[in-house]
Amino acid sequence: MSSKLVLSSLTLLAGISAASVIMEREPTISPSIIICTGNLNTSNGCLTVPVVSAECINLTGGLSFANDELSTARIPGGLVCTFYDQFGCSSPTGEDTVVLTGGDWSFTNAPAVGGPVNFNDRASSFTCSPL
Ligand SMILES: *[C@@H]1O[C@H](CO)[C@@H](O)[C@H](O)[C@H]1NC(C)=O
Numbered sequence: 001m002s003s004k005l006v007l008s009s010l011t012l013l014a015g016i017s018a019a020s021v022i023m024e025r026e027p028t029i030s031p032s033i034i035i036c037t038g039n040l041n042t043s044n045g046c047l048t049v050p051v052v053s054a055e056c057i058n059l060t061g062g063l064s065f066a067n068d069e070l071s072t073a074r075i076p077g078g079l080v081c082t083f084y085d086q087f088g089c090s091s092p093t094g095e096d097t098v099v100l101t102g103g104d105w106s107f108t109n110a111p112a113v114g115g116p117v118n119f120n121d122r123a124s125s126f127t128c129s130p131l
């Protein structure tokens, strides 16, 4: 085997293992979002909620203060969170949901399927996934 051929085989192998490392890096971290019944900046009525990818979080139990009361949210970059009008993260038609990506949001003007809607005081459940 020529040394040139050995070198290119090694380069190829290195390329393959680097690619598999990237693919194995599925979300192992648990990011958090901040949800508030009032202004994001006055942490009054705000709560940091750790999110697990694709898990539905009902605004019940310890989060029931926020049910039908959410006004603002802070979503970390790289996440997309869908908020639902109903419990159970269910909306077969995509109606009565808003979809928030990384940033600070007011639910009074939130992106929905057909354009921005006023979703203030409406969310009852949400689910987040990596973008
Ligand atoms: C909240 O704080 C950020 C950063 O300090 C600022 O850019 C933003 O304008 C504030 N928003 C409100 C609604 O006060």
Ligand SMILES: *[C@@H]1O[C@H](CO)[C@@H](O)[C@H](O)[C@H]1NC(C)=O
Pocket: 056, 057, 058, 087, 088, 089
């Ligand atoms: C959320 O609420 C719905 C409707 O009450 C229920 O079916 C579902 O199991 C709940 N999900 C979780 C994760 O608690």
